[in-house]
Amino acid sequence: MNSIITISRQYGSGGRFVAEMLAKALDVPFYDNKLITLAAKKSGYAESIFENVEQTSSHSLLYSLSMFGSTAGVYGLPLSDKVFMIQSDIIKSVAAEGPCVIVGRCADYILNENKNVFHVFLSSDLENRVARAVKYYNLSEAKAEDEIKRIDRKRSAYYGYYTGEKWGEASNYDLCLNTDKLGIENCVKIISDFVAMAEANRNID
């Protein structure tokens, strides 16, 4: 495996867990909250600043850049946009280091020009996502559905704001799976097989 795999996932789909198992199976680094820590250390910001960056304005990043200027680097931008741009740099630099699995943070968009990247999206039926949220995130069943919808709206808005693309649209990814149909371990297997085949196919071209 000599590729980078980005994983986007619906909240409660088991996607983060698939990503972590995949990285282990392929013996490559896994980036998730680690990215935030790296970003915090590199930029000198307190980690807490990075925690709620998925709160965005109703405009787009391009709007912020035009209003606040890109010539001054990230200094003139709103905090959330600064954080995004710092994270983008970090995503690019870990990707430059070699094969890895990266979850969330628009990594698919940020690395879109990179030829060695595969983009994966993981979904799951609402009832199963509710069950996972209850089991793993200690939410009551009553609250789980609202929380799932709220977080996915936030992810979708964050993605739309920074990329101008639609989160969860199949044609933006190389492989999308519903984790319910296969179970977690088989998802890891299908993604590994996909990447192995795609790498072989790339070498033929």
Next chain:
Amino acid sequence: MNSIITISRQYGSGGRFVAEMLAKALDVPFYDNKLITLAAKKSGYAESIFENVEQTSSHSLLYSLSMFGSTAGVYGLPLSDKVFMIQSDIIKSVAAEGPCVIVGRCADYILNENKNVFHVFLSSDLENRVARAVKYYNLSEAKAEDEIKRIDRKRSAYYGYYTGEKWGEASNYDLCLNTDKLGIENCVKIISDFVAMAEANRNID
């Protein structure tokens, strides 16, 4: 294989070809234009009536049903809606006969209640879709891009009109693939593997 596989695909993605090869590999019937012929024969309409049914009004099927009534069967409905409902019946009846591969025609939505169905969506990058349209559909390169966009807008509108869902949204499908990354034959293999694993996983539950 004891399942039904529905395939939705972007125009020029090679999806119809994947579907046909998949049906051959699995040794099950393949339904595509065949459906139209079957529908025409069953309903007594001339086949030509079925050719442009993806032209829909700006309302939804539910609106038509409320305006024109469902108590009188399909007789009071606009022609395109009648055709859709006749096709739906045919899709349900071929699915009841056993495992098969069905392309397009909202088959995923029509068979959504069926437990033995897997839904696949196939996409491809625009430049490769243009290349395929030039090669296989005899379009000039200049016209191919417009034609691709026009047909996919039509498919999306048709799907939205009859299902109320978004065509091409990853979470509406069990498996989505970009055909460029794997090539046609590997897509057939990944879909077959997915179905075999999902069937085994279903038997465990």
